[in-house]
Amino acid sequence: MIKYAIEACLILLLTTLISCGERNKSVEESNKINEPEYAIAYNVLYNDSTDNYEVFTMNMDGSGKQNITNLSGVEWTYYSFKDKLYFISDKDTCHRCFFLYETNFKGENPKKISDLQLADSWMSSRNGGQELIVEPRRKVDSAFQIININGSLVQRLETGLPYSADPLFVNNGNQVVFRGGMTKSKLIEGFNEALYIIDLDGNNRKQLTHYPENDTTAGKFGYKAGTPKLHPTENFISYQSKQNGKYSLYAVTLDGSKQWKLTENQENEGWHDWSPDGKWLAIELFDNDQTQFHIGLMNWKTKEIKVLTDTSFQYQQSPNFVLKMTNE
Incomplete structure (x- = not known):
């Protein structure tokens, strides 16, 4: 028993x-x-002799790389919202005269969003992706423009600075963080690049970042404060900056009270993007002489990073996350 x-x-x-x-x-x-299943979109210099840039996408493990634009001119992507991938293109117009288009991670059914000629700039959205903030070409308008997804003007935003670029909605779309300069370009003395935050009515502009006074390694043309990106869950701003002779990612709180070095990768780090859930960081990585650019993917929790690209192309830059599909 x-x-x-x-x-x-x-x-x-x-x-x-x-x-x-x-x-x-x-x-x-x-x-x-x-x-959520993401793809990573990024820009590739496809043919240097003809100034041909294309938008590529790939899976999160680096597989499935594909050219999704396949056009003869310049196409660059800087932003996606859910499964909508936005890119600027000079097709059907003059060289580097950019207009905004929308597609998906496969490049299917691209459509023109607006007849507003744009500058080469990052952008962002609010109101569930229904409104975009963009930077027009300076000859067209010196202010940022908020447009809806049909291309109609919603609002202009004057920053009050001679130079403004790379606008980013923060605080539920009620404020904008942007890259600003005290002169019209880096060619003019006193540019003093920094990140700023401003209300949508143009009031309460505040400088967020402050480049180290004794650091001269960024030189005249290096980024002291590059394109701002918002961490979606931890609510800080990340940006690239050349300090102590190396490009790294730095961070600043939205009130500017804290500024710190964000990452410790050996490679130089440039343009980057956070996955919408905040778990992944896609980073442009490059050597000191900028002879080879790669796209790396960092697990934000473990800080493990993997290079996803090979040396088929020299310039592989500006990653952003796009959902492969959405149920909405």
Whole structure:
């Protein structure tokens, strides 16, 4: 009887373990199914002799690389919202005269968003992706413009600075962080690049970043404060800056009270993007002489980073995350 009782207990224990294992596996598979599936879009210098830039996308593991624009001129992407990928293009117009287009991660059914000629600048959106803030070409307008997804003007934003670029909505779209300069370009003495925050009515402009006074390594043309990006869950601004002779990513709070070095990668770090869930950081990586640019992907929790690109192309830059599909 004791033997049979032990065998019964062992069978019951084994059945329980199998059941628990299957249940845990089921939970893991369910979580995996619910996990958003992203592609990474990035810009590639496809043919240097003809100034041909293309937009590529790839999977999060670096597989499935594809040219999704396949045009003869200049196409650059700087922003996506959910499954909508936005890119600027000079197709059907003069060289580097840019207009805004929308597509998906496969490059399907591209459509022109606006007849507003744009500058080469990053952008962002608010109101569930229904409104974009963009930088027009300076000959067209010196102010940022907020447009809807049909291309109609919603509002202009004058920053009050001679130079303004790379606008980023923050605080639920009620304020904008941007890269500003005290002269019209880096060619003019006193540019003093920094990140600023401003209300949508143009009031309460405040300087957020302050470049180290004794650091001269950025020189005249290096970024002291590059394109701002908002961490979606931790609510700080990240940006590239050349300090101590190397480009790294830095961060600043939205009130400017804290500024710190964000990453510790050996490579130079440039344009970058956060996944919408805040778990991943895609970074442009390059050597000191800027002879080879790669796209790297960092797990923000573990800080592990993996290079996703190879040396098929020299310039592979400006990554941004785009959802492969959405249920909405």
